[in-house]
Amino acid sequence: MDLLALADFNLVARHGGFGKAARAAGRPKATLSRRVAELEASLGLRLFERGARDLKLTEEGRALSGRTTVLLTEIDETAAAIASGGGRPRGRLRISAPLLFSQMAMGRLAAAFALKYPEIRLEVTTEDRAVDMIEEGCDLAIRVNPDPDEALVGRIFLHDRLVVAASPLLARPAGDVAVPAVIRGAADRTTAWTVTTRMGPASIPIDPVLCLSSLVMVRDAVRAGVGAGRLPVSLVGHDLSAGTLVHWGDIEESNITVWALYPSRRLLSARVSAFLDHLKAAFPTGSPDELAAYIVA
Incomplete structure (x- = not known):
């Protein structure tokens, strides 16, 4: 697959049209249109529904954009890190966390992480629903006793009862x-x-x-x-x-497990790895008493 054509497709998808993407990137509109058409031809899929006034992603287009946007960002950031000689994680990290955990611990956790990794822009949203991580652009989700999901992998970092x-x-x-x-x-x-x-x-x-x-x-x-x-x-x-x-x-039978989940179809980014290590450092044993002590410390 042509990575340049894929990058142009994501550019158009992000801006919602060829004209807006062309103006934002300083690129010819005709070039972007041609590159996207070539990508559609190579995949044998229609990625956009082209109306008289607007441009909408097809279902296949949304899936492709959701699964490749982060990968392309990772490639860009890796190249930038190598070029600058640095290996520190950088860029945006978006986390979804449930209300109770956010109220109890997330503020302190996020602050310590931001101080440790100043080049990461951490965004935390609080919601108890099971977010669609790919559709909603989340890198990591913290969930309590989550239902099995073949699209996600992760690890338990806390136990409670x-x-x-x-x-x-x-x-x-x-x-x-x-x-x-x-x-x-x-x-x-x-x-x-x-x-x-x-x-x-x-x-x-x-x-x-x-x-x-x-x-x-x-x-x-x-x-x-x-x-x-x-x-x-x-x-x-x-x-x-x-x-x-x-x-x-x-x-009775009230074992509670708190998981850190991420999409298995993405490469595990340095930012996600850094936050997982941060959780492990904060809760080495993952016991209820450890979380209780962390809250009042």
Whole structure:
């Protein structure tokens, strides 16, 4: 495949038209049109739908652009690094991270990374949905217990688990009496929490008195004594150690894994490798207590 023609195709795709691309690059419009037509002919695919006024990528064009834009950037950056005699990672690194992890740790992680790699322009977006990394141009995604995805590879860098915690002032009811509970999300229809204690398995009937949309909000309400809550160890570890919350038991089968994912069809860039090493340095063992300590450090 002609890399120059591929670069011209991505230039036109990025600017949304031959005229805009030609003006931005200072290149003849006719040259760009010819190079894209030659690329389409060599692939046997139509990459653009050409209308009277606009130009739109076909499905094949979007796929080609998504999979080659980063590769071409890597080639340019590698050539620039070799030419300048430097090997430090540089360029843009775009990361998607879930809300809770972002609130707990991402600000500190990102700041330390930016200081260590000043030539990398780090962009972090916070969202709990599973982003389409290729379509949305993400280099790395941090996800909690992600569904299997053949298009992605990655590694676990943190483990966590859920516990039931409550204020020391909240008495734990005996028998079948329901305890006031703070839950996350209106869709949670649970009527009891099954926990493991030193005495063995136990069931805690609950009466949801407060429904909140984030675990940080749930923790704060539990601290205030409104009710018991089901929370990650990493979020309440400091409170449990300090005695401001008490541990009522571990939620059964609540193993939580936090993954760093990236598209397997891309070359692993130096920027992604650097951030993966940064995560490993921040959480060497990946334990819940380690994340809890990192948050309050």
